[in-house]
Amino acid sequence: xxxxxxxxxxxxxxxxxxxxxxxxxxxxxxxxxxxxxxxxxxxxxxxxxxxxxxxxxxxxxxxxxxxxxxxxxxxxxxxxxxxxxxxxxxxxxxxxxxxxxxxxxxxxxxxxxxxxxxxxxxxxxxxxxxxxxxxxxxxxxxxxxxxxxxxxxxxxxxxxxxxxxxxxxxxxxxxxxxxxxxxxxxxxxxxxxxxxxxxxxxxxxxxxxxxxxxxxxxxxxxxxxxxxxxxxxxxxxxxxxxxxxxxxxxxxxxxxxxxxxxxxxxxxxxxxxxxxxxxxxxxxxxxxxxxxxxxxxxxxxxxxxxxxxxxxxxxxxxxxxxxxxxxxxxxxxxxxxxxxxxxxxxxxxxxxxxxxxxxxxxxxxxxxxxxxxxxxxxxxxxxxxxxxxxxxxxxxxxxxxxxxxxxxxxxxxxxxxxxxxxxxxxxxxxxxxxxxxxxxxxxxxxxxxxxxxxxxxxxxxxxxxxxxxxxxxxxxxxxxxxxxxxxxxxxxxxxxxxxxxxxxxxxxxxxxxxxxxxxxxxxxxxxxxxxxxxxxxxxxxx
Amino acid sequence: xxxxxxxxxxxxxxxxxxxxxxxxxxxxxxxxxxxxxxxxxxxxxxxxxxxxxxxxxxxxxxxxxxxxxxxxxxxxxxxxxxxxxxxxxxxxxxxxxxxxxxxxxxxxxxxxxxxxxxxxxxxxxxxxxxxxxxxxxxxxxxxxxxxxxxxxxxxxxxxxxxxxx
Numbered sequence: 001x002x003x004x005x006x007x008x009x010x011x012x013x014x015x016x017x018x019x020x021x022x023x024x025x026x027x028x029x030x031x032x033x034x035x036x037x038x039x040x041x042x043x044x045x046x047x048x049x050x051x052x053x054x055x056x057x058x059x060x061x062x063x064x065x066x067x068x069x070x071x072x073x074x075x076x077x078x079x080x081x082x083x084x085x086x087x088x089x090x091x092x093x094x095x096x097x098x099x100x101x102x103x104x105x106x107x108x109x110x111x112x113x114x115x116x117x118x119x120x121x122x123x124x125x126x127x128x129x130x131x132x133x134x135x136x137x138x139x140x141x142x143x144x145x146x147x148x149x150x151x152x153x154x155x156x157x158x159x160x161x162x163x164x165x166x167x168x169x170x171x172x173x174x175x176x177x178x179x180x181x182x183x184x185x186x187x188x189x190x191x192x193x194x195x196x197x198x199x200x201x202x203x204x205x206x207x208x209x210x211x212x213x214x215x216x217x218x219x220x221x222x223x224x225x226x227x228x229x230x231x232x233x234x235x236x237x238x239x240x241x242x243x244x245x246x247x248x249x250x251x252x253x254x255x256x257x258x259x260x261x262x263x264x265x266x267x268x269x270x271x272x273x274x275x276x277x278x279x280x281x282x283x284x285x286x287x288x289x290x291x292x293x294x295x296x297x298x299x300x301x302x303x304x305x306x307x308x309x310x311x312x313x314x315x316x317x318x319x320x321x322x323x324x325x326x327x328x329x330x331x332x333x334x335x336x337x338x339x340x341x342x343x344x345x346x347x348x349x350x351x352x353x354x355x356x357x358x359x360x361x362x363x364x365x366x367x368x369x370x371x372x373x374x375x376x377x378x379x380x381x382x383x384x385x386x387x388x389x390x391x392x393x394x395x396x397x398x399x400x401x402x403x404x405x406x407x408x409x410x411x412x413x414x415x416x417x418x419x420x421x422x423x424x425x426x427x428x429x430x431x432x433x434x435x436x437x438x439x440x441x442x443x444x445x446x447x448x449x450x451x452x453x454x455x456x457x458x459x460x461x462x463x464x465x466x467x468x469x470x471x472x473x474x475x476x477x478x479x480x481x482x483x484x485x486x487x488x489x490x491x492x493x494x495x496x497x498x499x500x501x502x503x504x505x506x507x508x509x510x511x512x513x514x515x516x517x518x519x520x521x522x523x524x525x526x527x528x529x530x531x532x533x534x535x536x537x538x539x540x541x542x
Numbered sequence: 543x544x545x546x547x548x549x550x551x552x553x554x555x556x557x558x559x560x561x562x563x564x565x566x567x568x569x570x571x572x573x574x575x576x577x578x579x580x581x582x583x584x585x586x587x588x589x590x591x592x593x594x595x596x597x598x599x600x601x602x603x604x605x606x607x608x609x610x611x612x613x614x615x616x617x618x619x620x621x622x623x624x625x626x627x628x629x630x631x632x633x634x635x636x637x638x639x640x641x642x643x644x645x646x647x648x649x650x651x652x653x654x655x656x657x658x659x660x661x662x663x664x665x666x667x668x669x670x671x672x673x674x675x676x677x678x679x680x681x682x683x684x685x686x687x688x689x690x691x692x693x694x695x696x697x698x699x700x701x702x703x704x705x706x707x
Contacts, residue, residue, distance in 0.1 A: 070565045119561050124611040127557070144611060178553060178614040302605035305598075 004029035024070020026097025034371035047446030049417035051081025056421025058175035072110030087408025123151030148181030185316035199270035209236030210274015383415035413442035457526035498529035555610035575693025626696030
C-alpha cells in the first residue's frame with residue numbers, strides 16, 4: 001500500500017470524519033489519497049486557524065481533532081494553534097508535510113524544523129524517518145493526544161515517506177514503555193480525602209477544565225449533591241457545573257466574581273479537581289489561609305504542588321476519581337456554610353446595569369439577552385479580551401450549554417474558527433461566536449469557511465474600535481487618559497464584509513435593535529454577523 | 543541550594559537529548575552537567591544530569607521529566623547509595639625543570655599521563671568533583687594550558703537497577 005493511502009486509512013480507523021487542512025507540495029500525496037476517502041476535508045483560509053477548528057471539533061465530539069498542512073510556512077503558521085491546544089489540554093493531531101529526507105537540514109525550499117520548533121508545546125511529536133513506522137506512529141499519536149492529560153501531538157512526514165510502498169499493519173493496542181498515565185486514584189488517598197471532608201466546616205470544590213475533558217460533568221454534580229459541597233469554577237471549567245444550581249458558587253480569578261474570590265478566602269478545605277492552579281485563576285487565592293486542608297486531584301502529577309503546596313495529592317482522571325469519591329461519600333450538612341455563601345452572593349449581587357450612551361449598546365445587556373434567548377444546549381465560543389470576560393460572567397451555563405474559550409494561552413482569533421469547528425462537528429447545536437473587532441480582523445478569511453460549509457454560526461461582534469482590555473490595563477497602571485497604540489482607527493464596515501462573503505450582516509447601535517435582529521437570526525440556521533457598537537470606554541472591571 | 547544527581551533511562555531516539563535539554567531551558571532550570579550513552583539494550587540510553595536547586599525545583603524537574611513520552615525512568619542518585627565520577631583531561635606546562643614534580647603529584651592522584659611533549663603533558667584523571675578540584679588546584683602553579691571535564695556519570699550501588707517501568 002502507498003504510505004499516503006496508509007495515513008488516510010489510519011485516520012479512518014481512528015474514527016476521523018472531518019479533517020481541517022490547507023494543502024501544499026509536501027502533502028500532495030496525502031491529499032491525493034484523501035480523494036477516495038469518506039473523510040470530509042474542510043479547507044481553511046489560514047493555517048493559524050486550522051488547529052482552532054480542530055480544537056472546536058475535539059471539544060464538541062470528545063474525539064481527536066485532526067489537521068493537515070504543508071511544510072515550511074504552512075507548518076509554522078500552525079504554531080499558535082498548537083500552543084493554544086497545549087495550554088488548554090485539547091486533543092489534536094497535527095500532520096505536517098516535510099521536505100524529502102535527503103533535503104532535511106539543507107535549508108531546502110519550504111523546510112522548517114517542526115519537531116524542534118514545537119517541542120516545548122506539544123505533548124509529543126514525531127519526525128517520520130521510516131515509512132514502515134507510519135501506522136505505528138499515527139496509532140501512538142492518537143493514543144497520546146487523547147489519554148492522560150490530553151494535548152496536541154505533531155507528526156511531521158517527509159514527502160518521500162508518503163510516496164513509499166509499505167505493508168499496512170495497524171495494531172489495536174498501544175504499548176509505550178515511558179507513557180503509562182495514572183487514571184485510578186490511590187485507594188488510601190481517596191479514603192483520607194473522605195475523612196478530611198467529614199472534618200471540614202467550610203469545604204469548596206474548585207473545578208477546572210479537567211472536568212469537561214474527562215467527561216466528569218455528571219460525576220461532579222452527583223458528588224457535590226451527595227456531600228453538599230459548593231462548586232467554584234475556573235475559566236476553563238465554566239460549563240462543567242450548572243450555574244442555576246444552589247451549590248454553584250461562581251468563577252474565581254482576576255476577572256472572576258468578587259464573591260467567589262471571597263469564598264476561597266473563607267474555606268477550610270479546598271478540593272481542586274482538574275484545575276492547574278494557573279496564576280490568572282488563583283489571583284484571589286492570596287486570601288487563602290495557609291493552614292487549610294488542600295486536596296488536589298489531577299491527571300498530571302506535575303500540576304500538583306506546582307504553584308501551591310498541597311496536603312493531600314490524588315493523581316488520576318477526574319471522572320474516575322470522582323466515581324471513587326462518590327462511592328465512599330456520605331451526605332453531609334454544610335447548611336450554615338451554604339447560607340454564608342448565599343449572603344456573600346447577595347452582598348456582591350451585580351448592581352443594576354448602567355445604561356449605554358445613545359448610539360451604543362452595553363455589552364452586558366447583549367450577553368444577558370443571549371443567555372435568556374439561546375437554546376438550552378447552545379454553545380458560546382468567546383474570543384479573548386473584554387468580550388471573553390463579559391461572556392464568561394454573564395452567559396448562564398445551564399443544562400447542556402457549553403462555553404469554549406482560549407483560557408491558557410489567551411489567543412485572539414480563536415473563537416471564529418473554533419465555533420465553526422463545533423458547528424461542523426455538530427450541525428444541530430446552536431453556536432454563538434462572541435468576538436471583538438480586534439480579534440475578527442486576525443481571522444476574517446474564515447468567514448468564507450462558515451459560508452462555504454453552511455455552518456450557521458451567529459457572530460456577535462462587539463465593536464468598540466479599540467483593543468479594549470489593553471486600554472483598561474494601560475489606564476489602570478499608567479493613569480486615566482493614558483492610552484497608546486490601542487485605537488483601531490480605521491473603522492471597518494463589518495456587515496459589508498459579511499455581505500461580501502454572502503452572509504447576512506447587521507449593524508446595531510441600540511439594545512432594542514439588537515433584540516430585534518437577534519430574534520430574527522435565531523429563527524434560522526444561517527451564518528450571520530451582527531456588529532454591535534459598544535462605547536469605547538466600557539470597562540470589564542467596575 | 544544543593545547539587546542533585548539524576549539518573550535517567552530514556553529511549554534511544556534522535557531528538558531525545560534536545561527534548562530533555564529543551565525542557566530544562568524553557569523552565570529556567572540550569573543543567574550543571576549532562577552525560578549520555580547507550581545501555582546494554584541499544585534501544586535505550588542512560589543519562590546522568592547534575593542540577594542545582596531547592597527541593598521544590600527538583601520535584602518539578604523530576605515530574606516534568608517523567609511526563610516526556612520517551613523518558614522511561616528517573617531516579618535521584620543519593621551520594622551514599624550511589625557512585626558517580628567525572629573524567630578530566632588537563633594540559634599542563636611541564637619542562638625539564640618541572641616535569642618530575644608534575645608526574646609525582648599525578649601519581650599520588652592516580653592520574654594517567656596520556657600525552658608527552660617538550661613543554662607540556664596531558665593528564666587524565668577520574669574521580670568525584672572534590673578530587674578533581676583538588677588536583678586542578680595543585681596543577682595551577684605549573685600553568686594549566688587548557689582542560690576539559692566530562693560531567694558526572696553515575697550508578698546506584700548494590701544490585702538495584704534502573705529498570706523499565
